[in-house]
Amino acid sequence: MELPRLVVVGSGVAREVAEISRDLKLAGGALIVTGPRTCELVGGEISRRLEEGGFETALMITKFSKIEEVERAERMAADMGAGFLVGVGGGRSIDVAKLASVRVGVPFVSIPTAASHDGICSAQASLTIDGETTSVSAQAPFGIVADTAIISQAPKRLLAAGCGDIISNITAVRDWKLAHRLRGEEYSEYASALSEMTARMIVETSSELKPGLEESARIVVKALISSGVAMSIAGSSRPASGSEHKFAHAINRIEPGKALHGELCGLGTIVMMYLHGGDWRMIREALEKVGAPTSAADIGLAEETVIEALTSAHTIRPERYTILGSGLTREAAAAAAKKTKII
Ligand SMILES: NC(=O)C1=CN([C@@H]2O[C@H](COP(=O)(O)OP(=O)(O)OC[C@H]3O[C@@H](n4cnc5c(N)ncnc54)[C@H](OP(=O)(O)O)[C@@H]3O)[C@@H](O)[C@H]2O)C=CC1
Ligand SMILES: O=C(CO)COP(=O)(O)O
Ligand SMILES: [Zn+2]
Secondary structure (H helix, E strand, O other): OOOOEEEEOOOOHHHHHHHHHHHHOOOOOOEEEOOOOHHHHHHHHHHHHHOOOOOOOOEEEOOEOOOOOOHHHHHHHHHHHHEEEEEEEEEHHHHHHHHHHHOOOOOEEEEEEOOOOOOOOEEEEEEEEEEEEEEOOOOOOOOOEEEEHHHOOOHHHHHHHHHHHHHOHHHHHHHHHHHHHHHHOOOOOOHHHHHHHHHHHHHHHHHHHOOHHHHHHHHHHHHHHHHHHHHHHOOOOOOOHHHHHHHHHHHHHHOOOOOOOOHHHHHHHHHHHHHHOOOOHHHHHHHHHHHOOOOOHHHHOOOHHHHHHHHHHHHHHOOOOOOOOOOOOOHHHHHHHHOOOOO
């Protein structure tokens, strides 16, 4: 079980990045992997603070979490002889830095700029390899620096997406239990209990979570970290990624970049909860309260895309057994989507 050495969550903590790096006994240059927007907002500042603290830095701007970008980061890290990698931004930048760091054999520091995904703390990286979203074993961040002053100022869609990614743990755990019972898949009570409890806490506080509030950013970031710990306990993304994630990945395969990861996972959770015979209205209400989309129309998806994703989702990572089993018929997919009002 790989867990971070140090997790710092609070207002203004990004300013202490050099001191935190020294506390972690990090040495040598830092390759900072960041996105175009997040570089402007935070990445440049992190670089300046590290340089002032005596660390040499180089910046790599990435737009895609693709394996080619990981290879580019590896080359840049090797050229500068980086002692550690830093991911500054959303899930894509963090995943690229995370996987490149383990391939180079150096530690990795995670600096999220939004509470939008639970890869902040996980030891997995989700990347596009040969056009497919693939979950790759990487390493847990050595340190996490989550500055709630920065995170609370991110666009409100990102916070809502983060809630969707956490709420999706409810169906992910149901799928895991099903696979354990039907297929004898290895199962961890601790990982599943932590994952489920984290999701329940977000459902219970959903009416209090407001964009722009540091307290809300803190609650969601801590839940995302907790979800990442559940993945570390399991040694895979199983406690946080089931049928609803397959649906999200299927949508991305049909219409890439149409919506945020957590938004699609939230939408998928509504319909997968229905298939599990659970309280899908409770999921829908919680998503509504946090301002996340609850229908295809909310994110500009065509009904046909949703039906196609529902009927093809089981083909994604087929070894991961879920409620989708060997697939839904077109009629069943359309009926489930209509019943749950996602189309
Ligand atoms: N490894 C794991 O365990 C997990 C990985 N993931 C992966 O993470 C990704 C999803 O992450 P997500 O963060 O939703 O998506 P992105 O990384 O694509 O970020 C979405 C957008 O938000 C922008 N952004 C981030 N922070 C701010 C901010 N403070 N202010 C303004 N804009 C900001 C980014 O800017 P910029 O253009 O600068 O990047 C980007 O354009 C997916 O690829 C998913 O597969 C998700 C869950 C778990
Ligand atoms: O997104 C994840 C957990 O929230 C994990 O991603 P995968 O679906 O790629 O395993
Ligand atoms: Zn996810």
